[in-house]
Amino acid sequence: MPRKQLLLLEDDPAMAQLLRWHFEREEFDVTQTPSGEEGLMLAAEESPDIVLLDWMLEELSGIEVCRRLRRNADTANLPIIMLTARGEEADRVRGLETGADDYVTKPFSPLELIARVNAVLRRVRPALAGATLRYADLELDTANHKVRRAGGSIVMGPTEFKILRHFLEHPGRVFSRERLLDAVWGSDAEIEIRTVDVHIRRLRQALNSRGGKELIRTVRAAGYALDAED
């Protein structure tokens, strides 16, 4: 996975440092400035993968920066997330209207912000998240929701697709049923743990429907993993 470039336009030094700290822990390279003008320059020159834009900035308002970024061809498609101190509806609408991809209101938890950033990246820059994930003779096209194996198309239900996708995002890694529940159904879903088994079986059936080696390995007392060896 490549390191992701993040441009942070924030004028509160404490907040800037805090966010830098969190994102650097997340494998981001962070460039930061409190100045709107400088931010526009950096966005054009360094072509970051995503911009975090505070509502209040020196010189220019965040909203104005956003508007100008969108107007410039080089930066028009840059994913932008706006940070604002108050979740006022009016502001929110105006923020989205100017073309931000998402909108996070302070106070937010770092976890939440990071999740939103990653979500936007995945949506807007699938290349960064892997438009087509591959493993062995398997191919998963995230954009078109298609799975191919050795060329032939494979059909499966949505849940199986999500599971497979999760496996492909962490190839080879073993996931416990609990963890799969978290990742695929969501951490607050109240689902019987053994349900995972059944979907794994359906996924296996789908994957093997046109022959080929077993791709999902059972790790007894631990979980399941994608695995082409042996």
Place this chain on the structure above:
Amino acid sequence: MPRKQLLLLEDDPAMAQLLRWHFEREEFDVTQTPSGEEGLMLAAEESPDIVLLDWMLEELSGIEVCRRLRRNADTANLPIIMLTARGEEADRVRGLETGADDYVTKPFSPLELIARVNAVLRRVRPALAGATLRYADLELDTANHKVRRAGGSIVMGPTEFKILRHFLEHPGRVFSRERLLDAVWGSDAEIEIRTVDVHIRRLRQALNSRGGKELIRTVRAAGYALDAED
């Protein structure tokens, strides 16, 4: 899976006990104190995997503890989740600014808290879920639950895997059967001591299944150790 160490700073005894109960069911080792000062000490000495920090503490406020943890190099990267009694806007901002990784506002469901803890751990400490341990020509991939020797894949039961992992985490060290029982089966398991012998034998069989030197040395009247010499 390794047991995770959790440091709980909480001054309400009832809440502390409740959380302890929940987390111990989730394979956490819980250390708890109502004192902020003592918490700082424990964080530095026991290097827990994550800290749960109540807003109100004896002596120091939770927020001050958080700030100090971040200032100390040894604890600067510790995942911290703050527990707060009311989701007051002001408090939440202040907490965020001091660098907690996530926030949970009371009242919360224990399940939610556990999910958040696991989410933070996964993000901040992937090492907890995956690393490759090596010794001589042996390779144990904790994330993939796979063991290789001289390239070839080796299969073994879960118990043997745990024993081997324990050895690899302390290479060369001699472990008595009692100690292995503690580490692998848990300190409260009522298991015949000689059972360790049998599993050591099974582990040896697995490791030698594709040839190679004996890797487990018997230390008479003391225990077993991983050892590539001779």
Place this chain on the structure above:
DNA sequence: GGTTATGGTGACAATCCTGTGACGAAACCT
């Protein structure tokens, strides 16, 4: 050498874990 302590081994029954087919409910499309 004989005796005692300690470790190795094979067998076995109990238990745990996973695979699987079936089924009703829910969601989804026309």
Place this chain on the structure above:
DNA sequence: AGGTTTCGTCACAGGATTGTCACCATAACC
């Protein structure tokens, strides 16, 4: 509404894993 797909759950069977034991082998000690 009707028909189809997908979902979540269950119960059961088969197989893998486990813990224990009895017995044999080896090492230490006098």
